[in-house]
Amino acid sequence: MQKYIYNFGAKSATGNATLKNLLGGKGANLAEMARMGFPVPAGFTITTEVCTFTNRFNGKYPDGLKKQLSESLAYVEKIMGKKFGDKKNPLLLSVRSGARTSMPGMMDTVLNLGLNDITIHGLIESSGNARFAWDAYRRFIQMYAEVALDIKGDIKGVSPFEKIIDQQKKEKNLQFDTEFTAEDLQQLVALFIDVVKKSGKEFPQTPEEQLWGSIRAVFKSWMNERAIIYRQINSIPENWGTAVNVQSMVFGNSGETSGTGVAFTRDPATGENDFYGEYLFNAQGEDVVAGVRTPHRISRLGKAAPHIYSELIEYRAQLEKRFKDMMDIEFTIENGKLWMLQARVGKRTAAAAIKIAIDMVGEGFIDRETALMRIDAEQLNQILRPVFDPVEKKKAMAEKRNIAKGLNAGPGAATGVIALSAEKAEQFKKEGSDVILARMETSPDDIGGLKVSEGVLTARGGMTSHAALVARQMGKISVAGCESLHMNYEDGTITVEGGITLKEGDFISLDGTTGEVFAGKIKTLPSDIHRILIDGELDEKESDLYPYFRDLMQWSDETRTLGVRANADLPEQAKIALALGAEGIGLCRTEHMFFGKDKIKTVREMILATDSKIRKEALEKLLPLQREDFIGLFRVMKGRPIIIRLLDPPLHEFLPEKKEEIEALAREIGITTPEILHKIESLGEANPMLGFRGCRLGIVHPDITQTQARAIFEAACIVSKEGIKVYPEIMIPLALSSDEIRLQKEVIARTAKKVFTKEKIELAYKTGTMIELPRAALIAGEMATEAEFFSFGTNDLTQTTLGISRDDAGDFLPEYLNQHIFKASPFKTIDQKGVGRLIIMATKEGRAVRKNIHIGICGEHGGDPDSIKFCNEIGLNYVSCSPYRLPIARLAAAQAAIIHRKILAAA
Secondary structure, three states, X not given: OOOOEEEEEOOEXXXXXXXXXXXXXXXXXXXXXXXXXXXXXXXXXXXXXXXXXXXXXXXXXXXXXXXXHHHHXXXXXXXXXXXXXXXXXXXXXXXXXXXXXOOOOOOOEXXXXXXXXXXXXXXXXXXXXXXXXXXXXXXXXXXXXXXXXXXXXXXXXXXXXXXXXXXXXXXXXXXXXXXXXXXXXXXXXXXXXXXXXXXXXXXXXXXXXXXXXXXXXXXXXXXXXXXXXXXXXXXXXXXXXXXXXXXXXXXXXXXXXXXXXXXXOOOOOOOOOOOEEEEEEOOOOHHHHHOOOOOEEHHHHHHHOHHHHHHHXXXXXXXXXXXXXOEEXXXXXXXXXXXXXXXXXXXXXXXXXXXXXXXXXXXXXXXXXXXXXXXXXXXXXXXXXXXXOHHHHHHHHXXXXXXXXXXXXXXXXXXXXXXXXXXXHHXXXXXXXXXXXXXXXXXXXXXXXXXXXXXXXXXXXXXXXXXXXXXXXXXXEEEEOOOOEEEEOOOOEEEEOOOEEEEOOOXXXXXXXXXXXXXXXXXXXXXXXXXXXXXXXXXXHHOOOHHHHHHHHHHHHHHOOOEEEEEOOOHHHHHHHHHOOOOOEEEEXXXXXXXXXXXXXXXXXXXXXXXXXXXXXXXXXXHHHHHHHHHHHHHHHOOOOEEEEOOOOOHHHHOOOOHHHHHHHHHHHOOOXXXXXXXXXXXXXXXHHXXXXXXXHHHHOHHHHHHHHHHHHHHHHHHHHOOOOOOEEEEEOOOOOHHHHHHHHHHHHHHHHXXXXXXXXXXXXXXXXXXXXXXXXXXHHHHOOOOOEEEEOHHHHHHHHHOOOOOOHHHOHHHHHHOOOOOXXXXXXXXXXXXXXXXXXXXXXXXXXXXOOEEEEOOHHHHXXXXXXXXXXXXXXXXXXXXXXXXXXXXXXXXXXXXXXXXXXXX
């Protein structure tokens, strides 16, 4: 019979850390900690395969599961010396999810399972603490009702149980839940049971029914909305499923010598090698991460309970030695005894990820390749995030706009309008506003709001709360535990101690590095990395992060085999690209050079020309403007390769749309408004993406190609005479036949000969094509007879292959992702089955004809790690991406090379 359940406890386990895919991260590491001799409460893990089975067969369980569960339950009872459902000394259980990759707060948990109207008296008798027992019972009823019975909050999401708690605290003049007496809690239990009855459901009194109901609910939560959104954001496959961990309860809420905590073996925000975490005495499970009370820093535990703190320090060292990574741990103290409840690889900011990985190489834990593989390339976006302008911040402080201070849970600076709900955050974002999500404490249901927000502000919770944890992972600015703020969801206001009131929609600013909160907007400045590499206004020695970033990029460049270029159209963009590590320009879009005010008028004159003479005059005016741009590019790039794409978009895109703009243009160039309107109408196309654009413009109007080529070659000659090497590569766009390339090459070659003869200089150059049509890919061998290089324009190749316009895909693409028609957006990650197959075919056929043909991609996919891995696997020469994604591309290319080498070694 297939094994569906693995046991752990009493310094032994049937599973281990290598079974992560089967047991989930939590279950695998619980087993490993038990094997290491840690004090782990006994339990068992139901595998991810059961989740996949139940979701596939509408909640049905595989044969043999119930028998295995009964045997595992007996195993736990024996180790813990308690019996499930016993009247005198009941075993209580926790039921938790555990996917192979951490999804904090996204799925459901049930604690204190096994309590009913009979076993509650056994717990009172065995513990000698009636208050603790009734507290455990009211928590269980609420959790089970919300998770297994699906009793939801009101229209604003407020739980009926939380309403009762707030009402009771108000009536009894209490501030915290811990102030309830045993009698108060017993009364809450009765009120909670009444809530369940009024919902039309029954609270089960049989422990076995409670257990199976909780297991089913946790498996079901793999498919809840917040879990689905989280998986989509983090590219986690649905078919992985979650494991379920059933574990004997230990109690942090049994008195003042008990407590609960969450800690990280290093600082997850900065990467410093400091023990980092928080704890609460007389608290249970979710209290720390849910932000119900603001906890204490873990260092304080050294004075409050030195023997416990010493044990934790020892376990911290052992965990890092075993897992060779920063670990996130949960623990409970029960009547002075420490229990370890969880250890998993901890979520961290990009800055922390870089520092931890490089430090661990220096400490001998890992090698360079492991360090490179450990950092999520997409996270590198975070290190270019802005900080507040110190002058503006000082001014805001002088104006006393610093209204509150919380915990600096997610570094960086953010300004946006206040949204007091996830729904409002999404609405404001759709309306075009940057958003700060402000909540008393976040819940997993806020994931949609977190996704669209620049930052998150909470009144409760600590550095390890759900809000802080998820915000750090998502790269959001976060200030937590700002207790001086009172948020009134009904009125849509935030009130600050001292009487200041802000409304939903007002601007607010967060400094996630210091924890400060400001009313209104504060100007931001680029990050340290930006100021060092791009602005040149900060010295390397003034930044703690830069040396680590520099080493990471150096290691990446030494490891990767794939070239990395940038898409850049102007000298200023080229400078940024070079600063961030570009080896050349993979795409210079010449039409982007036309949008300056002094140039667009000339371009419009060319388009509106009524005969070839007028068009030629306009092109003559345009020539020196383009030449200057190319001179600037060549000077900046200093001999590095530059692929220059000839004019590509349809001509109507350069013409004005608004009536007043059309009338102004008519006055400027001396023709009538009706003439311009007629021309605009004649150039209009039903589907401009497939119309009169690309090389078709050059075929019909070769003088456009001639002028652009002349500007390129004259600029190249001027810069070359300055002693700077120049190597232009001219790209013919949207070609669908070798004849188009041949005809355009002839124009380019004639122009080059004229310029070189006049300037008395001979320069090497290449002519190639952008492959962005399926036909071009299918006849790539023929295209290679004329083209000296290929560049895949994957944006348009995706559109033309799939028959989907990226401008209109928003109407249906989200649903295609929800229904798994696409695993990822084809405009973010290359569709390998369709578009990818065309790229492979074209590459193979092109190289069969022209052995050393240089091939790369220059669409948005050039900065996507999964697409970069694909390009590396099929042997392309380079990827080209936007300048600010270059650090991502460099690291992703290194990771792709490491993976490829390992595959070859294993073959």
